[in-house]
Amino acid sequence: MLTDAKLLTQLQAGDDASFELLFQRHYNRIYHILYRLLGNKADAEDVAQSVFLKLYQSPHWVRLQGDEANVAGWLYRVAVNMGYNTLRSQKRRQMRQERWGWLWPFSASTDPADISASNDLQTGVRQTLARMKPREAKLLVLRHSGLSYKELAVILEVAPGSIGSLLTRAERAFAQKYRLAYPEQE
Amino acid sequence: MPIDEGKLRAYLDHALSPEERALVEQQLIDLPEVQAVLDKLNRERHDVAPYLAAIGPSPHQEPEAGQAWGRFQTRMSGQSKSTKPNRLEERINNMVNQPFIKRYQPLIILFTVVAIIAIALSFAPVRTMASNLLRVFRVQSVQVVSVEKEDMEALRNNPNLERLIDQLEPQLDVAEDSEPEKVDSLDEAADKVEFRIAQITALPAEAGNPTITVLRQKVVQLQLDKALLEAVFEAAEIEVELPDSLNDEPVVITHPDTVEQTWHREGEKSLEFIQMPAPSIEYPDGLDLDELGVASLQLLGMSAEEAKALGATIDWANTMVLPVPNNGDVDVEEVVINGAKGLVFANPDSEDDRAAVSWTRDGMSYFLAGKYPAGEMVDIAKSVQ
Numbered sequence: 001m002l003t004d005a006k007l008l009t010q011l012q013a014g015d016d017a018s019f020e021l022l023f024q025r026h027y028n029r030i031y032h033i034l035y036r037l038l039g040n041k042a043d044a045e046d047v048a049q050s051v052f053l054k055l056y057q058s059p060h061w062v063r064l065q066g067d068e069a070n071v072a073g074w075l076y077r078v079a080v081n082m083g084y085n086t087l088r089s090q091k092r093r094q095m096r097q098e099r100w101g102w103l104w105p106f107s108a109s110t111d112p113a114d115i116s117a118s119n120d121l122q123t124g125v126r127q128t129l130a131r132m133k134p135r136e137a138k139l140l141v142l143r144h145s146g147l148s149y150k151e152l153a154v155i156l157e158v159a160p161g162s163i164g165s166l167l168t169r170a171e172r173a174f175a176q177k178y179r180l181a182y183p184e185q186e
Numbered sequence: 187m188p189i190d191e192g193k194l195r196a197y198l199d200h201a202l203s204p205e206e207r208a209l210v211e212q213q214l215i216d217l218p219e220v221q222a223v224l225d226k227l228n229r230e231r232h233d234v235a236p237y238l239a240a241i242g243p244s245p246h247q248e249p250e251a252g253q254a255w256g257r258f259q260t261r262m263s264g265q266s267k268s269t270k271p272n273r274l275e276e277r278i279n280n281m282v283n284q285p286f287i288k289r290y291q292p293l294i295i296l297f298t299v300v301a302i303i304a305i306a307l308s309f310a311p312v313r314t315m316a317s318n319l320l321r322v323f324r325v326q327s328v329q330v331v332s333v334e335k336e337d338m339e340a341l342r343n344n345p346n347l348e349r350l351i352d353q354l355e356p357q358l359d360v361a362e363d364s365e366p367e368k369v370d371s372l373d374e375a376a377d378k379v380e381f382r383i384a385q386i387t388a389l390p391a392e393a394g395n396p397t398i399t400v401l402r403q404k405v406v407q408l409q410l411d412k413a414l415l416e417a418v419f420e421a422a423e424i425e426v427e428l429p430d431s432l433n434d435e436p437v438v439i440t441h442p443d444t445v446e447q448t449w450h451r452e453g454e455k456s457l458e459f460i461q462m463p464a465p466s467i468e469y470p471d472g473l474d475l476d477e478l479g480v481a482s483l484q485l486l487g488m489s490a491e492e493a494k495a496l497g498a499t500i501d502w503a504n505t506m507v508l509p510v511p512n513n514g515d516v517d518v519e520e521v522v523i524n525g526a527k528g529l530v531f532a533n534p535d536s537e538d539d540r541a542a543v544s545w546t547r548d549g550m551s552y553f554l555a556g557k558y559p560a561g562e563m564v565d566i567a568k569s570v571q
Contacts, residue, residue: 023258024251031249032242041247048249049258056262125237144238149201164201165192168227171234178237 004071012059019059023052026072030079033145037083039126047086051079073154076147080138080155087130128178136170143167189217194224198231366399366446375400379443381463381550388569389449390558393457396447403443407436419481426481429472437469457556457566464551523547523567532560543567 002010002021010018030051034044055062055075062074129137135156142152153160196202197210213220243249369375372383378400412432419426444462448455479500483493521530521543528545541560544553545567554567 020255023255027251027254028249031254035243035247035249036238036241039241041243044243045249045254045257048254049261052258053261121237121240125241140234140238144235144242149196149199160201161196162192164194164196164199165190167199168191168195168230171230174237175230175234 008059008062008071011056019056022055022071026075027052029072029146030075033076033079033142034083036141036145037080038086039122043086047082048079051075051082054078070154073151076142076151077155080142084134084138124178124182128174128181131177131181132170132173136166136173139163139166139170140174189220189223191223191227194220195227195231198224198228366401369398369400372398372445372447374398375445378402379445381443381461383445384461384550384552384570386447386459386554386566386569387571388566390457390562390566392451393449394451396449396459399446399448401444401446404441406439406441408439409436419485422485424481424484426478428478429470431470431472435470437467440466440468451557455557457558458554459570460553462551464546464549521545521564521567523552523564524570528567530560530564 002018004022004025007018007022011022027048031044031048034047034051035041038044038047052075055071055078062071129140132140139152139156142155147155149160149163152163156163156166158166193202193206193210197207202210214224367378369378372385375398376383410432412428412430415432416426416428442463442465444460447459449457451457476497480490480493480497483496484490488496517530517532519530521528523543523545524547526545526547528543530541530543532541539559539562540555540557541563542553542555543563543566544551546552552567552570554563554570556563556566558566
């Protein structure tokens with residue numbers, strides 16, 4: 001089986017078949033991460049496509065950013081960043097809609113689907129994550145999307161040996177904030 | 187020896203090397219308190235896991251890589267069958283076209299976004315100087331440029347524009363993080379800002395007392411990418427030269443303190459007045475922005491000749507170009523407010539009266555929006571002292 005690094009090199013040389021292999025290999029994991037962040041299939045699929053489009057259009061960026069042999073780490077990092085950007089854009093649009101929608105009659109929203117699932121638990125979890133330190137929230141989402149300590153260390157740019165304590169701290173922060181905000185949902 | 191919770195957690199997650207694992211297991215045998223900590227960590231892990239699992243996809247929302255690949259190929263071939271709008275189109279629509287007034291107002295957002303569009307599309311102009319100091323550009327007037335639908339299409343299809351937006355959008359987020367501060371009076375607002383607060387002296391009869399908020403100054407630093415910016419123009423077959431300093435020195439946009447007053451009528455917002463010192467943009471020396479201003483006009487759809495002709499009439503030292511889509515949603519007209527040039531925005535097809543007025547005078551920028559006819563809004567603007 002060809003490694004990611006080998007496929008990347010071939011992609012950089014213009015081999016689209018290598019890109020398809022990378023896509024099939026990593027799509028599901030990327031989708032899972034984005035689904036956890038965004039809360040719905042349509043947005044997760046849309047942003048996942050954009051992540052791979054970025055790789056397709058700029059495969060040299062992976063090397064330039066130092067991830068010479070770690071296509072997966074690059075994809076996860078891009079996915080998390082794009083996911084957060086999408087959340088922030090949605091929040092800005094929602095705020096603008098609330099703020100300025102009164103002014104124009106044709107304020108039919110083009111906003112994407114609601115970022116919160118209708119389920120109260122899911123909403124509570126996402127809102128709790130939104131209130132945490134971004135790195136801690138990212139760590140929890142990525143870990144529970146199935147990433148290993150080694151993968152997490154690369155994405156978060158920390159030593160693998162520190163993931164255990166970072167994870168413990170993040171989970172405690174989540175538990176504390178969730179209990180505070182939703183005592184009745186426990 | 188202190189108990190290493192991180193290592194114990196990694197032990198629970200089977201993330202230790204065989205040697206490290208053996209050490210932990212020895213510790214568990216030798217020190218009962220370590221087992222207690224391990225049990226506690228395990229409980230905490232199990233307590234949180236169901237919550238994080240709850241936000242994962244349910245079985246019918248699982249990914250379908252095969253179908254996703256098909257959609258990706260279709261997207262790449264440009265024959266999208268998806269009902270979702272193209273993401274770049276959606277973002278440009280949201281940025282400029284839908285309706286653009288929502289994107290550009292209030293001024294604190296207006297000048298952030300317009301500055302970005304101006305920088306991304308038009309580049310706030312400055313004359314080249316043989317100085318090592320940063321040049322400062324302060325917005326004193328706005329030049330409206332009408333953009334045709336087909337030119338917006340061309341922008342949408344610019345392959346590098348999305349990459350540029352990708353780069354710039356996250357850097358903008360800093361500007362929107364803090365909350366506005368409600369105050370009880372303009373005197374209280376005046377204590378918090380460093381400019382003289384102007385007042386509307388001829389309010390509509392039913393206006394009542396406003397809600398007053400103060401938004402504090404924000405500074406946004408944008409690190410641009412020379413190669414990417416050149417690629418945006420190159421994709422549109424426009425020649426422009428950019429200095430290397432763009433890669434080394436950020437563009438710094440300062441949103442000053444802002445005072446906002448809002449009036450309500452029958453429970454709904456009826457009038458809003460925003461004022462702030464004109465925002466400023468500092469950017470690297472060496473940028474020949476007369477040339478860049480003209481190139482940007484071409485990017486908005488003008489021919490080289492038209493762009494040169496219009497460019498020659500613009501005072502590039504203090505003018506920001508505001509692209510306005512020519513799709514009939516918004517009428518924009520020039521107006522004079524107490525000697526200062528301004529713009530009136532109105533929706534000609536609106537069922538009820540709504541309009542907005544913006545103007546800049548003596549270093550201050552003002553924006554007024556309300557559910558009144560355009561003429562009345564201009565009268566209200568003229569009463570500002």
